[in-house]
Amino acid sequence: MPPMNSTIRVLSPTGPSRRRALAAAGLAAMVAVAISACGGGSSSSSGSPMKDGFSQAPQSSGALTVWVDSTRVPAAQAYQKAHPNVKLHIVTFDGDANGSNFLQTKVDLYNRTGSGWPDVVFSTQQNETSWAVTAGYAAPLSEGLIPQSTLSNFATGALSVCTVNGKAYCLRNDLAQVVLWYNAALMKKWGYQVPTTWPQYEALGQEVAKQHPGYLVGNAGDTFTPEIYMWASQCQASDITGLRSVTVNVTTPNCTRMASLLDTLIKAGSMSKLSVFSTAFDKNEKGKVLMLPGPAWFAGAVFDSTSGLNVPKGQIAVAPIPQWPGTSKPSTGNVGGGTWLLSAHSTHLKEAVNFITWVTTSAAYQGDLAPGYPAYVPVAKVWLAHQASSGYFADDISPVLQQAAGQVWTGWNYGKWSNESVWAATIDPGLTAGKTIVSMLPAWQAAIKNYATAAGYQVSS
Amino acid sequence: LSKPHQAGPAGTRSLRASRPVSAGHLFVAGYVLLLTAFGVLPTAYGIYFAFSNAGNTFAGLSNFIGAYRDFRYLPAVGHVGLYLVIWLAFLVVLVTGLAIVLQQLPVRRLSRMIRFLYYIPGALAGAASVMVWLFMLDPTVSPAAPLLRLLGYRTFGQVIEPGHLAILFAMIAFWTGAGGWIVVMSGALNNIPLELLEAARIDGAGGWSIARRIQIPMLRKWIVYMVILAFAGGTQLFVEPQLISEASLGVAGRDFSLTQLSYDFAFQNNNVNYASAISVELLVVCLVVAALFVTRSRFFDAS
Numbered sequence: 001m002p003p004m005n006s007t008i009r010v011l012s013p014t015g016p017s018r019r020r021a022l023a024a025a026g027l028a029a030m031v032a033v034a035i036s037a038c039g040g041g042s043s044s045s046s047g048s049p050m051k052d053g054f055s056q057a058p059q060s061s062g063a064l065t066v067w068v069d070s071t072r073v074p075a076a077q078a079y080q081k082a083h084p085n086v087k088l089h090i091v092t093f094d095g096d097a098n099g100s101n102f103l104q105t106k107v108d109l110y111n112r113t114g115s116g117w118p119d120v121v122f123s124t125q126q127n128e129t130s131w132a133v134t135a136g137y138a139a140p141l142s143e144g145l146i147p148q149s150t151l152s153n154f155a156t157g158a159l160s161v162c163t164v165n166g167k168a169y170c171l172r173n174d175l176a177q178v179v180l181w182y183n184a185a186l187m188k189k190w191g192y193q194v195p196t197t198w199p200q201y202e203a204l205g206q207e208v209a210k211q212h213p214g215y216l217v218g219n220a221g222d223t224f225t226p227e228i229y230m231w232a233s234q235c236q237a238s239d240i241t242g243l244r245s246v247t248v249n250v251t252t253p254n255c256t257r258m259a260s261l262l263d264t265l266i267k268a269g270s271m272s273k274l275s276v277f278s279t280a281f282d283k284n285e286k287g288k289v290l291m292l293p294g295p296a297w298f299a300g301a302v303f304d305s306t307s308g309l310n311v312p313k314g315q316i317a318v319a320p321i322p323q324w325p326g327t328s329k330p331s332t333g334n335v336g337g338g339t340w341l342l343s344a345h346s347t348h349l350k351e352a353v354n355f356i357t358w359v360t361t362s363a364a365y366q367g368d369l370a371p372g373y374p375a376y377v378p379v380a381k382v383w384l385a386h387q388a389s390s391g392y393f394a395d396d397i398s399p400v401l402q403q404a405a406g407q408v409w410t411g412w413n414y415g416k417w418s419n420e421s422v423w424a425a426t427i428d429p430g431l432t433a434g435k436t437i438v439s440m441l442p443a444w445q446a447a448i449k450n451y452a453t454a455a456g457y458q459v460s461s
Numbered sequence: 462l463s464k465p466h467q468a469g470p471a472g473t474r475s476l477r478a479s480r481p482v483s484a485g486h487l488f489v490a491g492y493v494l495l496l497t498a499f500g501v502l503p504t505a506y507g508i509y510f511a512f513s514n515a516g517n518t519f520a521g522l523s524n525f526i527g528a529y530r531d532f533r534y535l536p537a538v539g540h541v542g543l544y545l546v547i548w549l550a551f552l553v554v555l556v557t558g559l560a561i562v563l564q565q566l567p568v569r570r571l572s573r574m575i576r577f578l579y580y581i582p583g584a585l586a587g588a589a590s591v592m593v594w595l596f597m598l599d600p601t602v603s604p605a606a607p608l609l610r611l612l613g614y615r616t617f618g619q620v621i622e623p624g625h626l627a628i629l630f631a632m633i634a635f636w637t638g639a640g641g642w643i644v645v646m647s648g649a650l651n652n653i654p655l656e657l658l659e660a661a662r663i664d665g666a667g668g669w670s671i672a673r674r675i676q677i678p679m680l681r682k683w684i685v686y687m688v689i690l691a692f693a694g695g696t697q698l699f700v701e702p703q704l705i706s707e708a709s710l711g712v713a714g715r716d717f718s719l720t721q722l723s724y725d726f727a728f729q730n731n732n733v734n735y736a737s738a739i740s741v742e743l744l745v746v747c748l749v750v751a752a753l754f755v756t757r758s759r760f761f762d763a764s
Binding site for chain 2: 100101105108131222223273274277278279280284418420421428429433454455456
C-alpha cells in the first residue's frame, strides 16, 4: 500500500493535551521557518541552468514521488504497470477537494524548508496555478518540457485554467462540462419530454412534484451547485479580469432568474437540498432521480457507482443543458476537471514529464480507466467509444458531451479563494433553515467580495 | 481533629525536598531543554513575527490591526467566547458534581466502574474522538438517530446549522475531556481526610452539606487549575471545527475559531505575520486570565 497522507494527519495528536500539542507543532513549523528564513523560500536552485523556461535543479536518479487523490490512484498504478522499471512513490491525499488547500499548505512549508516537494501532483481544483506559479512550485510545461504538438491536442480552452502569462503550467486531466442527465426509462414511462429551455425544465419540475411526489429533477445541496446552475445561467460570480482582479455581480437578472427557479423547485419538492455525495441522498433518493443537471463525471461517480445511486444499466441518458429563451449562444457550466502539476524543483524531470504526459494522454488510462471525460481530444474519442461499448447508457452519450465541451461559458474563472466553499458556508445553512436563494444573493455577493479581498484581489461589481 | 493535609497541588512540596538535588536537576533539565526548543524559542519567534512585516522590519501593531480588520476576526472572537462560556460552565458544574456524586456513592465498585467509563472517551486519540461525533450527529447513520429525529433534525445539515456549533463543540470537548478531569477530581476528593467527613456526619451533615461546606471548598484549587488549563485549551479550539468543516464540505465550521483564522492566514494567504499576531493575542489573553485566577484564588498560597 502507498503511504496514506490525509489531511487528518495534519490535525494530529491525542488526548486532553492535543491542542497544546497542535500549538507545539505549529510552533515547531515556525522553528523550521527560522532555520530557512534566510533562503527566502521558493528558489532553492538559484544559479542552476535555465532550461525549458525555468532554472532546473541538478538531475539525479531515484524514485518519482507523485501525489494523487484516491480516484486517481488507478492512474498512477496503471503507469507503474506500463513502466515496471520506473521507481514510483505514490502518495494519496485529498486532491485539494472542497477548498482544502492541502497542497498549498505543504508547498508553503517545503518552500521554507527547501526540500520535500512532490515531483508530480494531481489536483481536483482548477485554481492551483493562481498560487503555484508565484510560489515557484509549478514548472512551465509549454516552454520545452512538453511538445507543442501534444499541448495543441487538448480540447479548446481546456488549458486556460493552466495558463499564466501565455505559458501553460499544468495539464488538464478531464473536462467537466455540465449536461442534463436523465432517466430515459422513467421519462418514457410517464410520457415526459426532455426540456430544452429552463422555463420548460421548471414547469416539468413542478409537474413531477405534483404527479410523482418524491421524485427529483435536480439537487441544489452541493458545494458545486453554483457551478452547475449559476454558471450555466451566465451569472457573474467569479469573472477574473486580471492576475489579481475580479468582477462579482450576483444580483443581476442572470443570477436571480436561476435562483428563483431553484427556489420554486425546492419549495415544490422536486429539487433536493442534499448533496449527491451525502449518505442521506444515496439512502433516500436511490431510484427517485428523474433528471439531474450535472457534470460529465456524474456518469461514473453518481449513476454507475455502487457507492452512489447505482442506477441499473440502460436507463440513464444525457441531453444538452437547458437554455434561457433569447440567449444567442448555448452556454453551460463546468464542475472541476482536475489538473496535473509538475514540480519546478524536480530532480527527475525526464521521468516526471513522461509520467504527466502518459496519465493525461494515454488510451490505457484516460481511454479505458478514467471516470471523467478526457481533456485530451484523441483519447476523448477512445473514452466515448469505451462508454458506448459498456452498454450502460440508454443511448449514445458522445454527441451531447462533445458538443457541451465547447459550450462552457467563459465568464466564470477560478481565483485563489474557493468559490465552492464560499457558497457552501453562505447559502447552504440558509437553505437548510428554509430561506430562499434569491434572498441570500446579496449575502453571497458580500461573502465572495470578502474572501476575494482577503486573498488579495481587487473586487469590482 | 488533626490538621487536614493540603489538598492542593502545592501539598507535595515537602516530599520533594528529601530527594537528592542532582537527580531533580537531571529530570528538570530534560524538560527545560524541550520547553526551550519547542516552547520558548518558537514563542519568541512568533512574537518576533507578530511585530514585524513580510520584509522582516519592525511593524509596530500593524499586524494586530490588520488581523482585527479582517472580516472573519470579530465573528471568530464571538464564536470562541460563546464556546468558552458554555464549555467552562459545563466543565465546572458537571465535573465537580459528577466527581462528588461518584465519591458519595455507597457502592465503591460501581463508583470505580463509572469513573472508568467516564474516562474512556478521553483515551481516544483527539481527532478520532471528533470523528466519532461526525457519525453521532448525522441522522442517517447515527445510533442516536431517533433522538435527533425527535428533536426535529433529519439531515446532517440541520444538526450542524451555524447557531448550534458552539454548543456542539462544547459537547464534544466535554465528552472527550471531562473524564480525565473527573479522575483528577476524584483523586483530590480522596485526599480529603476521612476523619473530617466522619466528624461532619456525626454533626448531622447530609451529602449535600458535606459537598457544599467541605468537599467543594477543599476542591477549590483543583477547580481553578482545571479552569486555567481548560480556558487555555478552549481558546485554541481547532480540531472540532476543522473536522466538521471538512466533513460538511465547508458548510459549517470554516473560520469558526481564532486558531483556524490564524491557520488560514499562515497557509492560505501566506501571511505568517497576521497569524502570529493572533497567536500572541491568545497567549496574552491566557496569561492574563491565568494570572487573575491565580491571584484571586491564592492558588500558590501553601498555608
